[in-house]
Amino acid sequence: MGKRCxxxxxxxxxxxPDNTSSSSSSSTRLNQNPNMFHFPVSLPCSRDDPHDSGIGxxxxxxxxxVDELDFFSAxxxxxxxxxxxxDCARLDVNTGLNLLTxxxxxxxxxxxxxxxxxxxxxxxxxxxxxLQVELKRMNAENQKLKDMVNDVSNNYSALQMHLVNLMQQxxxxxxxxxxxxxxxxxxxxxxxxxxxxxxxxxxHEPSHSSSEERTPSGSPxxxxxxxxxxxxxxxxxxxxxxxxxxxxxxxxxRIGREESPESENLGRNKLQKMNPSKPIDQATEATMRKxxxxxRARSEAPMISDGCQWRKYGQKMAKxxxxxxxxxxxxxxxxxxxxxxxxxxxxxxxxxxxxxEGNHNHPLPPAAMAMASTTxxxxxxxxxxxxxxxxxxxxxxxxxxxxxxxxxxxTISASAPFPTVTLDLTHSPNALQFQxxxxxxxxxxxxxxxxxxFFTTTAASAIHTG
DNA sequence: CGCCTTTGACCTGCGC
DNA sequence: GCGCAGGTCAAAGGCG
Ligand SMILES: [Zn+2]
Numbered sequence: 305m306g307k308r309c310x311x312x313x314x315x316x317x318x319x320x321p322d323n324t325s326s327s328s329s330s331s332t333r334l335n336q337n338p339n340m341f342h343f344p345v346s347l348p349c350s351r352d353d354p355h356d357s358g359i360g361x362x363x364x365x366x367x368x369x370v371d372e373l374d375f376f377s378a379x380x381x382x383x384x385x386x387x388x389x390x391d392c393a394r395l396d397v398n399t400g401l402n403l404l405t406x407x408x409x410x411x412x413x414x415x416x417x418x419x420x421x422x423x424x425x426x427x428x429x430x431x432x433x434x435l436q437v438e439l440k441r442m443n444a445e446n447q448k449l450k451d452m453v454n455d456v457s458n459n460y461s462a463l464q465m466h467l468v469n470l471m472q473q474x475x476x477x478x479x480x481x482x483x484x485x486x487x488x489x490x491x492x493x494x495x496x497x498x499x500x501x502x503x504x505x506x507x508h509e510p511s512h513s514s515s516e517e518r519t520p521s522g523s524p525x526x527x528x529x530x531x532x533x534x535x536x537x538x539x540x541x542x543x544x545x546x547x548x549x550x551x552x553x554x555x556x557x558r559i560g561r562e563e564s565p566e567s568e569n570l571g572r573n574k575l576q577k578m579n580p581s582k583p584i585d586q587a588t589e590a591t592m593r594k595x596x597x598x599x600r601a602r603s604e605a606p607m608i609s610d611g612c613q614w615r616k617y618g619q620k621m622a623k624x625x626x627x628x629x630x631x632x633x634x635x636x637x638x639x640x641x642x643x644x645x646x647x648x649x650x651x652x653x654x655x656x657x658x659x660x661e662g663n664h665n666h667p668l669p670p671a672a673m674a675m676a677s678t679t680x681x682x683x684x685x686x687x688x689x690x691x692x693x694x695x696x697x698x699x700x701x702x703x704x705x706x707x708x709x710x711x712x713x714x715t716i717s718a719s720a721p722f723p724t725v726t727l728d729l730t731h732s733p734n735a736l737q738f739q740x741x742x743x744x745x746x747x748x749x750x751x752x753x754x755x756x757x758f759f760t761t762t763a764a765s766a767i768h769t770g
Numbered sequence: 771c772g773c774c775t776t777t778g779a780c781c782t783g784c785g786c
Numbered sequence: 787g788c789g790c791a792g793g794t795c796a797a798a799g800g801c802g
Contacts, residue, residue, distance in 0.1 A: 616775055618794055631793070635773090645793095 596661045596724040597678055600649065603656040607646050611671025612636055612664075614644065625650040637666030642676075655730055678727075
């Protein structure tokens with residue numbers, strides 16, 4: 305209990321360095337808690353750590369609303385400040401809270417020289433008891449506040465997800481207009497959804513990516529929203545609207561490999577046959593699923609925790625790299641299509657390369673918003689770049705220009721079978737941490753600045769957890 | 771008991 | 787057609 309309170313005071317002293325007596329002990333413990341150092345980056349470290357410091361990092365990370373740092377940090381700071389002042393007003397004894405029993409007892413005994421040691425002991429015990437009661441009460445308050453912050457965080461994350469999706473839809477609308485014009489020129493050259501047909505597909509438009517997850521081979525190609533009868537029968541779990549937009553997953557079971565609708569997610573990533581007669585937004589979404597975001601970060605941990613829950617489903621030795629590549633899929637929701645690959649860099653084993661693919665089809669905890677937003681934004685941007693360049697390749701000039709202010713290195717690989725954005729966070733992570741609040745409140749409507757925001761938050765998240 | 775990891779087998783696309 | 791490489795599945799076992 306004393307630990308909790310002490311840590312709470314640390315966070316306060318960290319925020320309000322005008323603390324008087326407890327400052328020394330605060331500073332010492334500050335070093336013991338590495339998370340506190342990250343406070344400017346991730347609010348919930350200070351919010352939850354006083355409670356969860358002994359629970360483990362995983363639970364902490366799952367709750368870290370890295371993405372909405374500024375929003376919540378402001379709120380939480382105010383709350384804690386109020387508590388702090390209130391406590392000071394009521395209990396000036398509390399300034400020595402984290403020092404408590406040992407110091408109090410020793411001071412008393414040395415000064416009074418044992419004349420009334422029993423009385424002093426009783427008094428000390430009473431004080432301790434009072435402090436313990438007070439601690440309990442404060443813990444309860446902390447818990448309440450924590451719950452409140454969690455609620456707000458969840459609401460915020462849900463809203464942000466919604467916003468991201470709206471933005472993507474809006475952008476897709478614009479893209480579709482262009483695509484329709486292009487498609488009108490392309491359609492005569494391809495018919496029907498003959499998936500096995502030889503593609504001879506050029507690098508032209510990722511929009512030719514497969515959308516067969518909703519229209520398996522042989523299904524009528526002209527339906528926008530309705531799944532084919534075959535697909536409908538295979539679908540066991542009703543998917544949300546988001547899911548229908550972004551997920552080709554069924555129930556996680558492969559029904560038939562030759563027509564497995566999910567296998568196109570990663571397994572058929574080179575299969576870019578596209579039915580031009582299919583709805584363009586479907587093609588866009590399929591393309592976005594294939595867009596990858598690769599994050600390079602230095603980490604001794606086997607995997608950076610990005611706030612999501614992952615389940616490992618495979619591991620392979622990749623050619624040219626002595627380190628195995630691990631495959632994970634998101635398990636936060638049934639049928640979430642998001643997958644990631646984790647592999648150490650062959651040249652520098654301390655660098656962890658995490659590649660994300662797909663968009664989550666479920667609400668995310670705040671800590672997961674950064675990476676999820678990054679993935680979604682990258683997919684959108686890649687698509688946008690392909691549209692603007694018109695040849696399926698991302699315009700490489702767009703991205704570096706937007707990313708450099710965020711002091712991370714981002715590159716786009718157009719030569720890969722699928723568009724990939726690589727974020728290199730191995731150079732100046734700290735700069736990212738302190739730039740993030742500035743970019744956090746960028747007005748998101750310009751696409752460029754939105755990317756900057758999302759990638760910056762991702763960088764901070766990866767650094768924090770890595 | 772449920773969830774997770776491990777790991778060999780399998781599938782698919784691609785190059786020769 | 788064959789082999790290779792990437793990706794995925796699913797049974798078996800471990801763990802809390
Ligand atoms: Zn997910």
